[in-house]
Amino acid sequence: MRPDFNALxxxxxxxxxxxxxxxxxxxxxxxxxxxxxxxxxxxxxxVALIRRTTRSVSLTEAGEQLYAEVAPAIADMxxxxxxxxxxxxxxxxxxxxxxxxxxxxFLSGSFLAGFVEANPQIQLDITVTDAEFDIVTEGYDAGVRxxxxxxxxxxxxxxxxxERQLAVCAPAYRERHGIPSHPADLAAxxxxxxxxxxxxxxxRWEFSDNGKDFRVAVxxxxxxxxxxxxxxxxxxxxxxxxxxxxxxxxFIARGELLPILEDYCPYFAGFYLYYxxxxxxxxxxxxxxxxxSRQRR
Numbered sequence: 001m002r003p004d005f006n007a008l009x010x011x012x013x014x015x016x017x018x019x020x021x022x023x024x025x026x027x028x029x030x031x032x033x034x035x036x037x038x039x040x041x042x043x044x045x046x047v048a049l050i051r052r053t054t055r056s057v058s059l060t061e062a063g064e065q066l067y068a069e070v071a072p073a074i075a076d077m078x079x080x081x082x083x084x085x086x087x088x089x090x091x092x093x094x095x096x097x098x099x100x101x102x103x104x105x106f107l108s109g110s111f112l113a114g115f116v117e118a119n120p121q122i123q124l125d126i127t128v129t130d131a132e133f134d135i136v137t138e139g140y141d142a143g144v145r146x147x148x149x150x151x152x153x154x155x156x157x158x159x160x161x162x163e164r165q166l167a168v169c170a171p172a173y174r175e176r177h178g179i180p181s182h183p184a185d186l187a188a189x190x191x192x193x194x195x196x197x198x199x200x201x202x203x204r205w206e207f208s209d210n211g212k213d214f215r216v217a218v219x220x221x222x223x224x225x226x227x228x229x230x231x232x233x234x235x236x237x238x239x240x241x242x243x244x245x246x247x248x249x250x251f252i253a254r255g256e257l258l259p260i261l262e263d264y265c266p267y268f269a270g271f272y273l274y275y276x277x278x279x280x281x282x283x284x285x286x287x288x289x290x291x292x293s294r295q296r297r
Contacts, residue, residue, distance in 0.1 A: 004044065010037040011049060012074050015067040016139035018057050071137045072276065079282040091283035092121035098135055099144040101128050102227055103271045104246040105160045106144050115291045122284045130196040130225070135276075141285050142275040148268070156272035157292055163270035165206060166245045168257040172237035179260045180240075183207045183216045190239035192230050193220030205242045207264040218242075231257075 013023040014034065024031045042049050049063035059067060099106060106112075107128070116124060127140075135143045150156050167186075169179065180186050183205065193202040202223050204215040222233060227247055234241040235256045245265075251257040259265075273292050275285060 004040060007037040007041045007044075008070060009074060010034055011041050011063075012067060012070055014038060014050065014057065015059055015063065016071075020052075020057060068134075068137055071139075075136060075276065076280060079280040079285075090121050091119055091287040093282070093284050094123045094125050095142075095284045095288060096125045096127075096140045097142055097144065098127050098129055098133075098138070098140045100146065100271065101130050102244045102247060103144045103159070104244060106271060106273075111295060114295075115288060118291065119284070119287050122287065135274075141282065142273055142288065144271055144273055147270065147272045150272060150274045153277060154274040155277050156274040157289055158269075158296060159271045159273055159292055160246075160296065161270055162267040164245050164265050164267045165243060166248055166259050166265050167205065167240055167242045167261045168234060168248050168252070168259055169240045170235055170237040170256065171258060173234075173239065174258060174260075176237070179258075183214075183261055183264050186216055186218050186240065191218040191220040191222075192233050192239045192241035193218060193223040194227065194230060194241075194243065195223050195225055197225065203242075207261065208266045209264055 010023065010027065013026060014020060017023045017026070020031050020034050024034045027034065038050055045062075045066075047062045048060050049066060051058045051060060101107075107126075112124065112126075116122065132149065135141075144159065147156060147158075167183075173190075177189060180189060186205070195202050202218070202220055204217050206213065206215050208214070221239060224230060227243055230241045230243065231247065231251060233239065235251060240260070245259075248257055248259070252259060273289065275281070275289075281289075
């Protein structure tokens with residue numbers, strides 16, 4: 001069998017988009033042309049790769065395995081082409097990023113505005129998500145996460161140095177209910193919790209005592225996946241909440257929130273921009289890496 005690399009690239013794009021029309025739009029061809037290319041790959045391999053219904057597109061087990069194998073190679077080829085095109089001028093093209101919702105400094109308007117102003121030919125496509133997944137197979141150029149959860153085979157660049165998580169409450173809450181002297185006392189307080197997804201368990205609050213890390217499974221009376229809502233509730237005196245100090249800093253500065261249990265909230269490695277370890281790094285991604293490094297300095 002002679003491999004059809006064009007059809008394989010189309011398959012990878014459909015697998016990335018999970019949508020025939022979206023893949024066709026990116027390629028500038030018709031949907032039927034994309035369908036024909038997928039059929040060609042499946043006929044050559046003698047196995048179904050994609051399940052099609054009137055409402056959805058999903059990969060078969062064979063399709064998932066093939067996509068996992070070819071996605072890194074196709075990403076490398078895209079990067080090589082980007083590098084060749086960049087010889088004509090400034091970095092250009094769409095830069096897809098998956099960013100944690102609590103990476104406050106990276107998501108700040110000034111940080112991103114400075115990057116796009118310096119690189120007007122780059123279009124940022126940012127998905128704010130706390131789900132853990134393989135950025136390569138999902139078609140992202142890079143991601144931003146806490147360093148402790150980044151895969152070992154990735155290259156990681158520090159964004160803002162060490163950070164910490166804090167427990168906070170409003171002055172009004174302290175006046176009415178007092179504050180805990182130890183994390184174990186949180187069980188007797190009203191808490192505002194966070195969860196990454198609707199069916200996920202609430203996040204356990206992490207503390208440290210004399211170098212020994214431990215988690216507290218609070219029983220929040222209010223739980224959400226939206227940090228902005230958590231802060232609003234805390235400012236309104238609804239309870240104690242927990243998150244990155246960077247998220248709370250403006251409210252602490254204005255006196256709307258008070259940090260508590262600080263002796264049990266140590267600093268740790270903060271957020272990192274991470275990307276696959278490749279020989280060819282696309283100029284658009286290299287531009288972002290350099291921007292992060294400049295801001296860090």
